[in-house]
Amino acid sequence: MFRDLGEYLDSIKARDPAPRSRWEVLLYPGILAVGMHRIAHWLFKGELYFFARFINHIARFLTGIDIHPGAKIGRHLFIDHGFSVIGETAEIGDNVTIYQCVTLGGTNPANGVGGKRHPTIEDDAILGSGAQILGPITVGRRARIGANAVVTQDVAEGATMVGVRARPTLVQVEQYQKEFTPYGTPCSEVFDPATQKLEILQCEMEQLQKRIAAYAEERDSGSADKITDERDSA
Structure with missing residues (x-):
């Protein structure tokens, strides 16, 4: 358990140049929000919905991050700062990075897969500040969603989306193959x-x-x- 926690903290440290140690990362609101969500999700799967919601409300009060207990979250999710909302049927893969004020919101349940109202975010995706990803859509692996973009359609693997409504930009293979860039993509490159x-x-x-x-x-x-x-x- 402690080894997994250490790996998680190191993964955040690798994506954020601000912290000097793991101890600083432990104080991040995103860490507390994700940790409490793990408990709430366990209760939710056990059909203890009231207690799951209770944990969810405490986490939201303490961190400003609202993650529905039903949301499925993979390994090493990094929520930088707070004020983000993740809906009940949202699914998030491994090593996803979410900046502040992001919404993984729902639309009409009749749209798309039955009972699936919220997006699926695949591994290594980056969601910029203020991005709104709405509906039962899929954001592909290593995709980047620009700040304040509004995404309502599926995003291809490795694509970079900007604007309202979000549109893809041209990204060279060399750019796609780069390692994680803190704070998104330099403007001079995309x-x-x-x-x-x-x-x-x-x-x-x-x-x-x-x-x-x-x-x-x-x-x-x-x-x-x-x-x-x-x-x-x-």
């Missing part, structure tokens, strides 16, 4: 569709400026060598 043309032009200008500078340096170096050769021959 384009926002709303400003994509402008950002592409800016990147092209930067590349041209670098090439011009390199050519100028080569020219100056060549001119200096020529002058030196002329002096030596004279």
Whole structure:
């Protein structure tokens, strides 16, 4: 048990540059919320619904994080800060990262699989601050949901979604294969569709400026060598 806890704390430390030790991580509200949810979920499966809800309400009061006792959560979930809501039929895989003010909310029970109102988040996904993932949809493995994005359709594996309603952005294979990046994806590496043309032009200008500078340096170096050769021959 203590080894599993140590691995859990280390997994959070690897995703958050702020804490200096495991002791600091233990004070995170997300740790307490997930720990109390484990108890509430155990009671919920035993059909002790009142006691499960009671634990849920205590956790929400202490942490500001509302996880329904029926939600299924995998290993090493990291909820950074608080004020997030996770619905009853939500399912979360392993090593998922959720930033503050995220909602895994429900829609009409008749929409999608019967009795499934909330999303499924697969392994290694990252949900940015204020993201709203609504309905019985699936967010694929290693997907990234941008801040304040509203997601109402399935998200492909490795996709990055931004905007309202959320749209996918182009992500290169090299970007997909990178390890976890704290605080999401650097803006310079993934384009926002709303400003994509402008950002592409800016990147092209930067590349041209670098090439011009390199050519100028080569020219100056060549001119200096020529002058030196002329002096030596004279």
